[in-house]
Amino acid sequence: MIGGTRRVLAVAGNTFLEAVRQKVFAVLLLFGLVMVGGANYFTEFSYQEQFKFLKDLGYASIGLTGLLIGLLGAAQLIPGEIERRTILTALCRPLRRWEFIWGKYLGLLFLLFVMVGVMSAAVWGVLHWKEGQLIASEGGDPAVADLIRAEARDPRMLQAVLLVGVKLAVVAALAVFFSTIATSTTFVVAMTLMVYLIGHLQSVAREQWLESGEATRWLVKSFLVLVSLLIPDFNLYNLIDEIVAGNAVHWKATLEVTGYSVVYIFILLGAATLAFEGRDI
Amino acid sequence: MTESQRKNIYGFTGPTAVALREKVGQGLALATLGGFRGLAANALMLEAHGAWEEQQWVRVRSALELATMLQPRVVVFWDMASWHLAWNAAVSAEQYSGESNETRRRMEARRWVEAGRDLLERGTKAVPEKAILFQRLGDLYWQRMGDYTSAARYYREALTKGDAPPYLERFVGYALDKAGDKKGALDYFRELRAKMGAAPDPLRRPEVVDREIQRLEKEILSTPKTGKIK
Numbered sequence: 028m029i030g031g032t033r034r035v036l037a038v039a040g041n042t043f044l045e046a047v048r049q050k051v052f053a054v055l056l057l058f059g060l061v062m063v064g065g066a067n068y069f070t071e072f073s074y075q076e077q078f079k080f081l082k083d084l085g086y087a088s089i090g091l092t093g094l095l096i097g098l099l100g101a102a103q104l105i106p107g108e109i110e111r112r113t114i115l116t117a118l119c120r121p122l123r124r125w126e127f128i129w130g131k132y133l134g135l136l137f138l139l140f141v142m143v144g145v146m147s148a149a150v151w152g153v154l155h156w157k158e159g160q161l162i163a164s165e166g167g168d169p170a171v172a173d174l175i176r177a178e179a180r181d182p183r184m185l186q187a188v189l190l191v192g193v194k195l196a197v198v199a200a201l202a203v204f205f206s207t208i209a210t211s212t213t214f215v216v217a218m219t220l221m222v223y224l225i226g227h228l229q230s231v232a233r234e235q236w237l238e239s240g241e242a243t244r245w246l247v248k249s250f251l252v253l254v255s256l257l258i259p260d261f262n263l264y265n266l267i268d269e270i271v272a273g274n275a276v277h278w279k280a281t282l283e284v285t286g287y288s289v290v291y292i293f294i295l296l297g298a299a300t301l302a303f304e305g306r307d308i
Numbered sequence: 309m310t311e312s313q314r315k316n317i318y319g320f321t322g323p324t325a326v327a328l329r330e331k332v333g334q335g336l337a338l339a340t341l342g343g344f345r346g347l348a349a350n351a352l353m354l355e356a357h358g359a360w361e362e363q364q365w366v367r368v369r370s371a372l373e374l375a376t377m378l379q380p381r382v383v384v385f386w387d388m389a390s391w392h393l394a395w396n397a398a399v400s401a402e403q404y405s406g407e408s409n410e411t412r413r414r415m416e417a418r419r420w421v422e423a424g425r426d427l428l429e430r431g432t433k434a435v436p437e438k439a440i441l442f443q444r445l446g447d448l449y450w451q452r453m454g455d456y457t458s459a460a461r462y463y464r465e466a467l468t469k470g471d472a473p474p475y476l477e478r479f480v481g482y483a484l485d486k487a488g489d490k491k492g493a494l495d496y497f498r499e500l501r502a503k504m505g506a507a508p509d510p511l512r513r514p515e516v517v518d519r520e521i522q523r524l525e526k527e528i529l530s531t532p533k534t535g536k537i538k
Contacts, residue, residue: 075384076353083346268346271408272382274435 034122038130039137046100048140054101056101056142059092063149074161075197075273078178082271085150086191092146093139093195098219100138101202102212104131105303109210125300132203132296139195154179178273186281187270193288194264198223199293201259207303226261229254259291349378353385356392363404365397369423376427376434386431386441394424394452421452442466443476446483456487474511481520494524 046052063085108114117127158179159171161234202219209215233251262286269276352375359367372389379385402417425448431441446462449455460483466472467480468524484493501517508514 039404070354072357073384076388079346079382079384080350083350087344089346265345268379269381271346272379274381274437 034126035130038117038122038127042104042131042134043137046134050274051099052096052138052142055092055095056145059088059146060140060149062088062091063153074165074175075178077157077161078154079271079273081154082150082184082187082299084169085146085272086267088189088220089143089150089188089191093142093191094198094223096142097135097139097195097199098202099131100217101199101206101219102215104135105202105206106209106212108214120239126245128207128300128303129296132200132299135199135203136196141198143188143192143195150185153199155268157304161283181270181273183270183276186276187267188276189281190264190267190270190284193285194261197259197261197288197291197295202298204295204299204302207299207306222258223261225254226259229258230260230262252295259288263287294304343377349375349382349385351380353388356389360392361395363400365393365420368392368397372427374429380431380434383431383435383438385442386428386435390424390428390431390444390448392424393427394421394448396467398424398452409494421448424448424452433533437469439466439469439472439476442469443472446479450486456483457489457532459483460487475513477512478516478520481517485520485524490524490528494521494528495523497521 065084076222108117114127114244118124158175161175164172165175198219201222202215205215205218209218213287233255236247237250266280311330352371356368356371356375359365359371366457369392372385372392375398376382376385376389385414398417399422401420403515404414405413405416407413425445428441428448431443435441442462443466448458450459450460460480463476463480467477478497481493481496481500484496497517497520501514501521504512504514506519
């Protein structure tokens with residue numbers, strides 16, 4: 028067991044270093060940081076709106092950059108290794124296939140968490156800078172200054188960062204799953220993006236279908252249940268919108284979504300392991 | 309609707325998804341915006357701001373309607389949207405439009421005020437747990453429609469929420485007074501003062517309430533009994 032863990036971590040470390048050395052990820056991170064910095068130009072609005080704009084753009088930048096990094100990183104995992112034939116060198120060693128998959132996923136996850144950490148720090152920096160700027164211009168009244176501080180230092184932002192992180196972890200697990208059955212990187216990117224979009228649409232479509240009364244037949248209902256089981260409901264992560272809007276979101280709800288994500292990640296990685304075990308390389 | 313109510317009714321879905329569900333007939337494609345809905349709503353607010361600077365009120369309204377539809381739980385959107393319609397657009401229609409007929413100008417202004425009110429009413433349904441939109445609705449009835457009884461009703465409603473500012477409790481009495489219900493206003497202020505107790509929070513300004521009680525008592529006493537005070 029300890030040997031297995033060590034091998035998984037070795038693959039994870041290798042995957043992380045390999046990804047870090049690629050310029051494309053640095054460029055993506057830079058793109059994300061520029062987006063976060065650029066959010067500071069909405070100066071014609073009230074301070075609540077300015078903070079909302081900053082937070083929205085900050086989380087969207089983290090989400091978009093993470094999505095691209097996760098997709099591109101995972102797309103290169105198996106198909107890239109097969110193309111370069113480096114997978115043969117890896118698998119001829121005493122390394123089980125599941126260890127390879129889990130190691131690759133953990134490496135990618137670590138890369139995503141580093142990216143989320145760096146970008147969250149940048150968002151925090153921009154909010155802090157905006158706080159100083161707004162207090163200097165509007166914070167003559169101590170009550171207003173307190174409100175500005177409360178907006179800038181809202182502890183719920185931690186919940187939002189956690190939600191962005193676990194959403195990216197699910198997307199990465201999806202991409203890893205597709206990379207175990209794919210023969211090209213395009214297939215992985217296209218399939219993951221498709222499931223990502225369906226994941227955002229499915230709960231809205233399901234509710235609409237159920238309310239319209241058309242889903243009375245058991246076949247239709249079974250189809251809806253199947254879709255909701257197979258595809259993660261990405262609308263759950265819209266709790267971030269609530270946090271940005273300044274509404275109360277309990278940690279319990281955040282942790283429920285996190286738990287839901289962890290379950291999906293395990294299912295996806297289990298399926299990826301099964302698919303990879305039976306694959307001819 | 310509280311978070312637990314929402315969860316009981318809609319199951320394990322995010323609140324914004326629920327709000328979108330309510331509007332889904334207006335375009336399922338909106339849902340594809342997915343995690344970037346906030347950005348789209350912000351872009352619409354910027355569009356509304358630009359249109360406001362150009363005094364293009366129909367564009368302002370459509371951008372604001374869309375922004376509030378995309379993110380119905382954002383209080384500041386409803387607040388800003390109703391202010392643009394009920395104040396800026398209405399004043400512009402009444403005072404600066406090219407229409408020479410005053411009645412038509414007033415009717416047009418009234419339509420904008422009603423549009424702002426309708427928007428705020430929807431806002432209070434989307435964010436029923438916060439005081440601010442009820443307070444704004446009270447302000448709108450008071451300042452834009454001269455309906456002080458409705459203003460008092462919405463201020464009362466705002467006070468049932470936990471986050472109403474302390475000064476708002478006096479506004480119910482002021483609105484009743486403006487509506488001509490001096491007896492009602494006096495009763496309200498007396499009740500309010502009694503609730504404050506012997507050592508009231510200075511932020512609640514008990515001295516102002518005492519002053520209002522004295523003023524109203526004086527006015528009621530000095531009015532002939534045949535007067536029309538309710």
